[in-house]
Amino acid sequence: MKINELVIPDSSACSAALEVATAYCSPALLNHSIRSYLWAAAHAKASGIAFDAELLYVSALLHDLGLVKEFDSHTVPFEEAGGHVAWVFGAAAGWPVERRVRASEVIVRHMGDGVDVAQDPEGHLLAYSTSVDISGRGADALPAELRAEVLGRYPRLGLAEEFTACFREQADRKPDSAAAAAMRGNIAARIAANPLDA
Template identity: 65%
Template sequence: MKYDDIVVPDTAACRLALEVATEFHSPSLLNHSIRAYLFAAAHGQGHGIGFDAELLYVASMLHDIGLTREFDSHTVPFEEAGGHVAWVFGAGAGWPAERRRRAAEVIIRHMWDAADVPEDDPEGRLLELSTAMDISGRQTGEIPEPLRSEVLARHPRLDLVKEFAACMTEQGARKPDSIAAGFVRGGIADKLAGNPLNS
């Protein structure tokens, strides 16, 4: 599979989600969000997994919006804050309530253990996998070449290792019961630094 084989939906909601991500994310987090979609869609297409490309794209662009200064929450984990943003975004995009709820679910579930994401949520399972690939390096060997090289060339990792480790550490310190805190205790910084995608 090559870069141009990946289906990138061209809808108003997708264009606006990219605009929001570009406005509020750092360059490193923006590229991470784009890679998250590309790796998720490539895996779905390559393994014959049916998925809603628009829903997956919007969730990918907004899945880390709760880490940004503007949308950080001191009361809920960042993935829940991001889910709330996605619900509001979906309302603005004219999505029905059920589709807004699905966008929020996909974002929240990207932080779950893979085994806990329901089988009937392909978008949630794909985003969980693709973010794990890009952050902790899980199953990166399944990303086909030359797709891996082209994605990294077009959307480089920049300062993701340092920046994301700092975000998780800060989130974990303020929200010790969050999944992010568990990731910190589990050595997310070392996993980030050792991710094969860095080289």
Template identity: 65%
Template sequence: MLAPFPETPAAAAALATATRFCPPALLNHSIRSYLWGAGYARAHGIGFDDELYYVSSLLHDAGLTETFDSHRVPFEEAGGRLAWVFGLAAGWPAERAARAEEIIVLHMRDDVSASEDPESHLLQVATSWDVSGRRPGEFPGDARAAVLSRYPRLGFGAEFLAAFEEQARRKPGCAAARSVDGGVGARIAANPLDA
């Protein structure tokens, strides 16, 4: 069974925003990122702020979209800044909006422990699984089937790699460029979710 989405105005607005601005493969990736992370948290007894994690998951790749891409700022920073603005517009206190920004930025940084920052940890685990198949043993076959049935990949791997390669071309020092240089293309091609 898939985790239910949070039922708050901010969660509904995040889904509406992602639906409007993300291409279908990227939208499904964002939703899968929430679902993978929420399932991982349940399996490992990790307490987390569900609404904050959901909003961060849905907006984490907004900086890769045509509307919110920045030619100078790394995509995760552009997406994080959008999440900050989004959070304030949703009526969140500035500190909560800043947490959404931080989670999105950190998902492309060095690993964060669940005890230090559960939401950032969940987004790192979930996105690295969905993008490149990292930690396959953490995601049982029945959960994989349920998530992929409802939110299929729709050619996500190739689309995502093309976006990262474009980011790397325009912003050679960014985290996406380091991922491309580090062989993310081969990991994407070998992702068991596309088998």
């Protein structure tokens, strides 16, 4: 499997999401967001999961905006802040309210466990792919050729250290958040041991 075999959506909303993510994310976080979409699309292709490519792409590109200083909230977890950004983004893109809500749900749910693929394929795929990219869980199920191509085109650029610092800071300020629960669950060790960084 190669990148050019994956569904890569091409719409004004997708171009705008890439522009927004490029403007606000660090290079490491931007590449993480792009890889998250690619891992999700690859998993969907291999598993026969039908999904809305535009919705998933936009959600993947915007899913961590709640971690950047311009959109970080001191009152809600980063995934909820990111969901709000996606809702506003969708309004500007001319999406109907239902589609804006879906983008928000996909982003919020990526931090949950066990998103049902039958009920929310995009949420399931984003939860799967972000887990692959951050902790390496399930990375060995992706074809080695695709992993090498994706990592060559979108290198990790010190994501492990940057992301761990982001989660630690979120956990300190928001002890009831999913990020804090992840830190208590020793995600930092799993991030450090991610085989994608080997």
